[in-house]
Amino acid sequence: MTEKILSAGDYISAKCTKCKATTNHTIVAMVGKKVVKVECNTCGGTHNYRSEAAGKKPTKRKATTTKPATESKAQRAWEEIMAQSRPEDSVPYNMANSVTTGMLIQHPSFGLGLVINCIRPNKTEVRFQSGVKLLRCKLD
Ligand SMILES: [Zn+2]
Numbered sequence: 001m002t003e004k005i006l007s008a009g010d011y012i013s014a015k016c017t018k019c020k021a022t023t024n025h026t027i028v029a030m031v032g033k034k035v036v037k038v039e040c041n042t043c044g045g046t047h048n049y050r051s052e053a054a055g056k057k058p059t060k061r062k063a064t065t066t067k068p069a070t071e072s073k074a075q076r077a078w079e080e081i082m083a084q085s086r087p088e089d090s091v092p093y094n095m096a097n098s099v100t101t102g103m104l105i106q107h108p109s110f111g112l113g114l115v116i117n118c119i120r121p122n123k124t125e126v127r128f129q130s131g132v133k134l135l136r137c138k139l140d
Contacts, residue, residue, distance in 0.1 A: 005033065006027060006030070006033070006035055007027065007030065008027050008028060008029060008030050009026065009027060010026070010027050011024055011025065011026060011027075011041075012024075012025050012026075012027055012035060012038060012049070013025065014035075014038050014040075014049055014050070015050065016040040016042065016043065016045065016047070017045075017047050018040065018043045018045045018047075019040060019042050019043055023040055023041060023042040023043075024040075024041040024042070025038035025039060025040050025041060025049070026038065026039045026041060027049075028046055035049040036048060036049055037049060074131055074132075075129075077127070078127065078128075078129050081114050081127060082112075085104050085114065086104070087104065087112055089104055090104040090105055090106045090112055091103065091104070091105055091106065092105070092106050092108075093105045093106060093107040093108070093113070093126075093135070093137075095136050095137060095138065096138060097137070097138060098137070098138040098139060099115050099118065099124050099137045099138070099139070100115065100118065101115050101116065101117060101118055102114070102115060103115040105126060107126070107128065107135075110126075110128040110129075110130060110133060111128060111129060111130075112128070112129070113126040113127060113128040113133070114126065114127045116132070118137075118139050119134075120139055121139065122136055122137060122138065122139060123135065123136060123137065124136075124137045124139070
C-alpha cells in the first residue's frame with residue numbers, strides 16, 4: 001500500500017466526533033507526515049485527527065481470537081490420524097521421492113505428516129500436527 005503524502009489544506013476523510021460519522025475534513029495541522037488536526041467540512045468543528053487504521057485494529061484482533069477453535073479441531077483430526085497410524089512406518093520426506101495418498105512421511109521441519117491428497121503434476125497435501133501443508137513432490 002502506498003501512502004499518499006498529505007499536507008495542511010488537503011482533504012482527508014476522518015471520523016468526526018460531532019457528526020458521529022466519517023466525513024470530509026480539511027487538514028489544519030500536521031506533525032511531520034502525521035495529520036494531527038482536522039476541520040470537519042460538514043459541521044466546521046476542529047478536532048484531533050485519529051487515523052482510521054488505528055480504529056480498524058480491534059476488528060483484526062477479533063478475527064485472530066476465533067483461530068484457536070479451528071486449531072483445536074485440526075489437533076483432534078491429527079490425533080485421530082495418529083491413533084490409526086504407525087509412525088515407525090513413516091518415510092523421510094524428499095522432493096525426489098514419489099508419494100501416494102495415505103502415506104506417512106517425516107518432514108525435517110514439520111515433523112510427521114499424512115499424505116491426504118495428491119495434486120498432479122507435482123504437489124501433495126500433507127496433514128501435519130501444525131496443519132495441512134502443500135508440498136512439492138514426485139507423483140507416480
Ligand atoms: Zn463534523
